[in-house]
Amino acid sequence: MARLSILLPPFSPDYSGAASALFDMNCLTVLHDASGCTGNFIGFDEPRWYGTHVPVYCSGLREIDAIMGDDEKLIAKVLSAQKSINADMIAIVGSPVPMIVGCDVAGIAHEIEERAGVPSFGFDTTGLRYYDYGVSIACDALVKRFVRPCAKSSEPSVNILGADAIDFGITPTIASLRRLLAESGYSCSAVMPCGLSLDTLTNMTAAHVNLVVSRSGLSTAKLLHDRYGIPYLVGLPYGEKCIPEYFGMLEQVRRSGVNAVYGISSDNSSLRKAENGGGVLVIGEQVACNAIRMAVEKDGEPGPVTVGCLFGMEQELCRPYDVNLADEKEISEAINDNRYSTVFADPFLKWLLRNVSKRFFPIPHYGVSSKIHAREAADSIDGGFDAYLASLENRDATNL
Amino acid sequence: MKKIAIYGKGGIGKSTTTANVAAALSSQGFKVMQVGCDPKADSTQLLMHGKKIPSVLDQIKEKGEDVELADIAYTGFGGVVCVESGGPTPGIGCAGRGIIAAFNKLEELHAYEEFRPDVVLYDVLGDVVCGGFAMPIRDGYAEEVIIVTSGERMALFAAGNIVLAIDNFKKRGYARLAGIVQNSRKIDNEDEIVRTFAEQAGSRILQVIPRAQIVQEAEALDRTVVEAFPDSPQSACYKELAKKIMEGSANV
Numbered sequence: 005m006a007r008l009s010i011l012l013p014p015f016s017p018d019y020s021g022a023a024s025a026l027f028d029m030n031c032l033t034v035l036h037d038a039s040g041c042t043g044n045f046i047g048f049d050e051p052r053w054y055g056t057h058v059p060v061y062c063s064g065l066r067e068i069d070a071i072m073g074d075d076e077k078l079i080a081k082v083l084s085a086q087k088s089i090n091a092d093m094i095a096i097v098g099s100p101v102p103m104i105v106g107c108d109v110a111g112i113a114h115e116i117e118e119r120a121g122v123p124s125f126g127f128d129t130t131g132l133r134y135y136d137y138g139v140s141i142a143c144d145a146l147v148k149r150f151v152r153p154c155a156k157s158s159e160p161s162v163n164i165l166g167a168d169a170i171d172f173g174i175t176p177t178i179a180s181l182r183r184l185l186a187e188s189g190y191s192c193s194a195v196m197p198c199g200l201s202l203d204t205l206t207n208m209t210a211a212h213v214n215l216v217v218s219r220s221g222l223s224t225a226k227l228l229h230d231r232y233g234i235p236y237l238v239g240l241p242y243g244e245k246c247i248p249e250y251f252g253m254l255e256q257v258r259r260s261g262v263n264a265v266y267g268i269s270s271d272n273s274s275l276r277k278a279e280n281g282g283g284v285l286v287i288g289e290q291v292a293c294n295a296i297r298m299a300v301e302k303d304g305e306p307g308p309v310t311v312g313c314l315f316g317m318e319q320e321l322c323r324p325y326d327v328n329l330a331d332e333k334e335i336s337e338a339i340n341d342n343r344y345s346t347v348f349a350d351p352f353l354k355w356l357l358r359n360v361s362k363r364f365f366p367i368p369h370y371g372v373s374s375k376i377h378a379r380e381a382a383d384s385i386d387g388g389f390d391a392y393l394a395s396l397e398n399r400d401a402t403n404l
Numbered sequence: 405m406k407k408i409a410i411y412g413k414g415g416i417g418k419s420t421t422t423a424n425v426a427a428a429l430s431s432q433g434f435k436v437m438q439v440g441c442d443p444k445a446d447s448t449q450l451l452m453h454g455k456k457i458p459s460v461l462d463q464i465k466e467k468g469e470d471v472e473l474a475d476i477a478y479t480g481f482g483g484v485v486c487v488e489s490g491g492p493t494p495g496i497g498c499a500g501r502g503i504i505a506a507f508n509k510l511e512e513l514h515a516y517e518e519f520r521p522d523v524v525l526y527d528v529l530g531d532v533v534c535g536g537f538a539m540p541i542r543d544g545y546a547e548e549v550i551i552v553t554s555g556e557r558m559a560l561f562a563a564g565n566i567v568l569a570i571d572n573f574k575k576r577g578y579a580r581l582a583g584i585v586q587n588s589r590k591i592d593n594e595d596e597i598v599r600t601f602a603e604q605a606g607s608r609i610l611q612v613i614p615r616a617q618i619v620q621e622a623e624a625l626d627r628t629v630v631e632a633f634p635d636s637p638q639s640a641c642y643k644e645l646a647k648k649i650m651e652g653s654a655n656v
């Protein structure tokens with residue numbers, strides 16, 4: 005029962021990530037499930053769902069279909085929907101029941117592609133992993149399928165990878181990043197997956213550098229690096245004081261072609277392990293947490309800042325002493341650990357806090373608290389993360 | 405790497421034939437991996453000289469995330485890498501899902517990259533009873549299927565069902581039928597019957613294996629015929645089949 009969640013809701017799962025990543029691609033997306041997973045996706049994991057006409061469907065899997073392996077029923081439904089929708093591509097997204105009965109979603113997609121004549125994908129998502137995995141496999145599949153080698157753009161240019169709706173919610177953070185890039189003389193070739201089009205996707209090798217802004221973009225960055233030699237920079241510039249350093253690093257990656265991670269190197273003093281009382285714990289998605297850490301350190305926070313990864317941890321994005329928080333028990337232990345007097349985390353995680361004298365800074369994440377706190381999430385780039393901190397400092401942080 | 409799945413009616417001689425082919429291939433200088441896809445976990449017994457190796461699923465059950473490649477892959481006669489996917493005891497659990505879990509574990513542990521076999525043989529349980537038992541012929545696994553049958557009605561019926569399944573899955577990029585192995589049962593007109601079946605299936609007979617006492621004699625020694633009686637005509641027959649399998653794919 006180690007993975008039991010008593011106070012926290014389940015975080016956004018892989019099928020939501022995959023479906024979300026395809027949201028802007030005019031993709032007929034079918035979640036192969038009984039409807040609970042589709043409901044989860046459109047109701048809680050996809051902030052852009054209401055008011056759109058994106059063709060997301062539920063296969064309406066029933067017990068007898070699962071028992072009889074009646075894949076033809078699903079295929080026929082998809083083909084008939086495609087006749088009227090005429091989408092550019094089709095995706096079948098797996099869920100727990102197809103996983104249990106061993107349904108071959110990739111094979112089904114193969115068959116659909118042959119019969120419908122449009123590119124089709126099958127994703128073996130199971131609901132057992134987090135959204136970032138789903139975003140990654142969907143983006144990787146798009147890249148493998150559509151990206152073509154093309155001439156480099158004449159001006160310095162980047163792709164933004166990992167810009168998914170679950171990580172960035174309804175905040176204008178990515179738009180602010182694009183503005184900063186433009187001000188520094190960088191054009192944007194493709195932003196993936198939010199705002200992606202078939203055209204920008206196909207031509208994304210025109211960019212000189214891939215900017216990875218969340219963990220979900222890392223796998224695609226590696227793929228583009230291996231296939232087309234495009235170097236990547238992982239990180240985000242939160243806080244005014246981080247911006248020059250961040251863009252210096254971007255410039256360096258562009259010139260040297262060597263991959264880099266922003267937010268893990270620092271002066272030695274900040275590599276200390278947190279001691280009793282003085283530490284800061286930043287919990288959430290790893291790349292955003294690294295960005296918050298840099299902002300906090302630049303702001304003059306004296307104590308060591310530790311990142312606690314909520315959705316999984318990449319070794320290459322870590323500092324020593326960063327921790328992976330795999331379940332509610334581990335999150336709770338970390339949050340209540342006396343070494344940390346300040347915690348940054350989604351407001352839902354505050355329910356786990358037993359010691360009210362700790363400073364708690366709420367950083368809403370759509371994959372945790374969904375729309376309940378979505379509007380409180382800040383644009384961490386525009387106006388600077390420091391301004392956000394200051395506004396919280398003025399109020400009593402613990403009573404938010 | 406050539407990946408071949410062997411299907412056929414229960415008890416028809418899949419494991420015996422597969423193990424002999426594996427032994428023959430290794431004697432011809434190939435690196436072979438044999439994966440038993442059957443809860444009985446007895447596919448590789450002749451190659452392992454009767455030693456029962458722990459199955460992938462047994463090891464997952466016992467060790468969880470700590471399973472290593474050495475826990476599930478064992479070296480048998482001629483350096484053949486032996487793996488048994490395993491499964492629940494009859495009447496409980498979900499054997500088909502078990503095959504999928506075992507296959508995923510092999511991928512996760514990079515078994516194919518580690519051993520770099522020239523040939524992988526998947527010896528699959530009698531009838532394709534559920535989705536899991538089609539796993540070995542899915543995209544990324546076996547590209548070719550060999551069906552073992554005799555001239556007996558029930559064996560041909562099972563073989564016919566497998567042909568149908570392969571045909572059904574064509575649109576999904578699954579394996580194709582490479583040919584039929586006749587494991588003879590000494591029934592009247594057997595060669596003729598199986599040849600007609602192969603023609604109707606749009607396939608061909610790769611090899612006619614005689615029913616021979618020497619197979620049981622080798623089995624009593626916990627050996628393949630190829631190992632125990634390398635100079636026997638039966639051994640030559642398995643070696644011929646092995647050769648055809650390796651050359652085969654181009655001209656089927």
Ligand SMILES: Nc1ncnc2c1ncn2[C@@H]1O[C@H](COP(=O)(O)OP(=O)(O)OP(=O)(O)O)[C@@H](O)[C@H]1O
Pocket residue numbers: 412413414415416417418419420421442529530587588613614615616617619620623
């Ligand atoms: N050519 C042959 N001549 C004589 N005996 C044979 C021959 N081929 C197989 N046998 C015998 O038939 C029996 C069943 O063979 P085997 O276990 O290989 O079948 P199988 O198809 O793998 O069965 P299962 O479906 O139960 O896994 C064995 O005892 C084996 O010795």
Ligand SMILES: [Mg+2]
Pocket residue numbers: 418419420442446447527
């Ligand atoms: Mg057998």
